[in-house]
Amino acid sequence: MTKKQKSLDELYYSALKGTVKEARAKVGGRKLTGYERGTAKYAAEQKFTKTLSRLKNPWPMSGDDSEILEGMARGVYASAWADRQEESKSFFGMDIYEAAPKTPAKAKTWAKRTASKILQLNPQYENLYTMFEIAQEKGYTGDAEHFGYHLGMQSIGHGVSWSDDARQGRHDDFKLPYTDFYLN
Secondary structure: OOHHHHHHHHHHHHHHHHHHHHHHHHOOOOOOOHHHHHHHHHHHHHHHHHHHHHOOOOOOOOOOHHHHHHHHHHHHHHHHHHHHHOOOOOOOOOOHHHHOOOOOHHHHHHHHHHHHHHHHHOOOOOOHHHHHHHHHHOOEOOOHHHHHHHHHHHHOOOOOOHHHHEOOOOOOOOOOOOOOOOOO
């Protein structure tokens, strides 16, 4: 983990700790309910996103990673958006990846944070694009954005794996975190 990644993680957890402390003070110091903790976490993520937007390119990833990050963000956002919309709409025969509105900043922040966790779990790889090149050597047939889609979906537990598109069969060479993504 680079110093830059570590300092960003510390910044995020500092925002989270401060927001939870503020929330506990509002309820008289008692233990927070799950809903109150979730609300505090959401407020911390908003605070962290604003801080990140003020920093210039804080993520130690190469420019080649941008397509992979876009695939991660777009995939999880489109999936969550479609889940929410399916009560009122049918998406039969539609590509939700194309049908969903523009990818919001929250999804992009999620992708960057998840990518950072992926690189922490896989220190032997310099960046996501290096992982993509390894996947290609193992027969992965998709492009960089599609690889990002697979990393993102697998990270939220959807069971979609990059190795599903590999000609040489199943590979579990990359360690991936389990993370959540919510629209709220």
